[in-house]
Amino acid sequence: MNFKQYLATAKPSGAAIPAGLQDLLTAVVSTCSTLSHEVAQGALIGLLGSAGTGNVQGEVQQKLDIIANDLLIDGVKGCKSLAGLASEEMELPVPVQGTGDYLLLFDPLDGSSNIDVNVSIGTIFSILKKQDPQAPLQTADFLLSGRHQVAAGYVVYGPQTTMALTLGDGVVMFTLNKVTGEFLLIKDAVTIAHSTKEFAINMSNMRHWADPVRRYVEECLAGVGGTREKDFNMRWIASMVADVHRVLSRGGVFMYPWDQREPHKPGKLRLMYEANPMSFLVEQAGGASTNGKDIIMDLQPTDLHERVSVMLGSKEEIDRLRHYHS
Numbered sequence: 464m465n466f467k468q469y470l471a472t473a474k475p476s477g478a479a480i481p482a483g484l485q486d487l488l489t490a491v492v493s494t495c496s497t498l499s500h501e502v503a504q505g506a507l508i509g510l511l512g513s514a515g516t517g518n519v520q521g522e523v524q525q526k527l528d529i530i531a532n533d534l535l536i537d538g539v540k541g542c543k544s545l546a547g548l549a550s551e552e553m554e555l556p557v558p559v560q561g562t563g564d565y566l567l568l569f570d571p572l573d574g575s576s577n578i579d580v581n582v583s584i585g586t587i588f589s590i591l592k593k594q595d596p597q598a599p600l601q602t603a604d605f606l607l608s609g610r611h612q613v614a615a616g617y618v619v620y621g622p623q624t625t626m627a628l629t630l631g632d633g634v635v636m637f638t639l640n641k642v643t644g645e646f647l648l649i650k651d652a653v654t655i656a657h658s659t660k661e662f663a664i665n666m667s668n669m670r671h672w673a674d675p676v677r678r679y680v681e682e683c684l685a686g687v688g689g690t691r692e693k694d695f696n697m698r699w700i701a702s703m704v705a706d707v708h709r710v711l712s713r714g715g716v717f718m719y720p721w722d723q724r725e726p727h728k729p730g731k732l733r734l735m736y737e738a739n740p741m742s743f744l745v746e747q748a749g750g751a752s753t754n755g756k757d758i759i760m761d762l763q764p765t766d767l768h769e770r771v772s773v774m775l776g777s778k779e780e781i782d783r784l785r786h787y788h789s
C-alpha cells in the first residue's frame with residue numbers, strides 16, 4: 464500500500480483522517496522524498512559543508528540545514544489547513560494561511576554533524592491542532608504540550624529512506640521506493656519490547672552527567688556480573704532520528720540527559736522539534752519517555768526553542784531511570 468492509499472483508507476481511532484491533515488501530511492512527505500534525493504547526491508550537487516551562518520540557537524548551520532528548511536517551507540505553503548509553521552532553524556514562526564486547523568513544527572535536518580561523513584540523517588515533524596483555528600496566528604499558539612499533537616513522524620535518510628508516522632493510534636512505517644518515488648507501507652503496529660539489552664548515549668559526556676544517569680549507565684556496563692545480571696550493548700549514531708529509528712525497530716533506550724557543561728540548560732535536544740514528536744512515536748509504540756522527572760509529552764512549553772533532557776525507549780528502562788531520579 465502506498466502512502467496516498469494509506470491516508471485515504473486509514474481510520475486511526477475509528478475515524479477517517481481529515482482532508483486538511485491528509486493534504487498537509489502529503490505535502491510534508493513529498494518534500495521529504497525530494498530531500499532524500501538531494502541528500503543522496505551530496506557532494507555531486509555541492510550540498511556538503513558549512514553554510515557559514517548560525518541559527519537561532521547559536522549553532523553553525525550546514526548548507527543542508529538551510530536547504531531542507533527552505534524546501535519544507537516551500538512544500539507546505541499551499542496547504543489550506545496550515546495556519547503556520549515553526550522550525551528549529553528560525554527564530555520566529557512563519558504564518559502560512561494565518562488561520563486554519565493545524566500548526567507544523569520541524570527539525571528540517573537532524574544529525575547535522577553526520578552530513579559530511581555520509582552517516583544517516585533525517586527530518587522530524589510534529590503537527591499540532593490549533594486551539595482557535597479562526598484567530599490570527601501568534602507565537603503563543605505553538606506553546607502546547609506534546610499531548611496536543613495530532614500527528615508526528617520522522618524520515619530517516621539512511622541506506623533506505625524510511626518514515627515512521629503516528630496519528631495517535633499506533634505507529635506505521637513506510638520505505639521510499641526510489642524508482643517510483645512512492646512511500647510504501649512496510650510495517651504496521653510497530654512495537655517496542657518492554658525490556659532491552661541496548662542503550663544509546665554519548666559516553667564522552669559521562670563525567671558531566673548527574674548521579675542517576677551515571678548510576679544507570681554504570682550498572683549497564685557492569686554486565687552479567689553486576690546488579691542488572693545481563694550484558695548490555697551500546698550504540699551512538701549522533702543523529703537522534705537514526706538512534707530513535709533503531710529503538711523503534713529493535714528496542715533499546717536513548718538518552719541525551721542534562722549535564723553539567725551548561726548547567727542552566729535543561730538539555731541539548733529541543734522539546735518542540737525533537738523530544739515531543741519522538742516521544743509521541745515511542746509512546747504509541749508501547750515505550751515511554753521522560754526528562755527524569757516528568758513524562759515529556761506532559762511538559763508545558765514556555766518557549767518555542769526550549770531544550771529538554773531526554774530519555775526514551777523500552778518501558779522497563781525508562782521506569783528504572785525515573786526511579787533513579789526520584
Ligand SMILES: O=P(O)(O)OC[C@H]1O[C@](O)(COP(=O)(O)O)[C@@H](O)[C@@H]1O
Nearest residue numbers: 570572573574575665701702703704
Ligand atoms: O554530538 P552529540 O553531542 O552527541 O549530539 C548528537 C545529537 O545532536 C543532534 O544531532 C542534534 O540535532 P541537529 O542536527 O538537528 O542539531 C541529535 O540528533 C543527536 O542526538
Ligand SMILES: [Mg+2]
Nearest residue numbers: 570573574737
Ligand atoms: Mg535535531
Ligand SMILES: [Mg+2]
Nearest residue numbers: 570571572573
Ligand atoms: Mg536540525
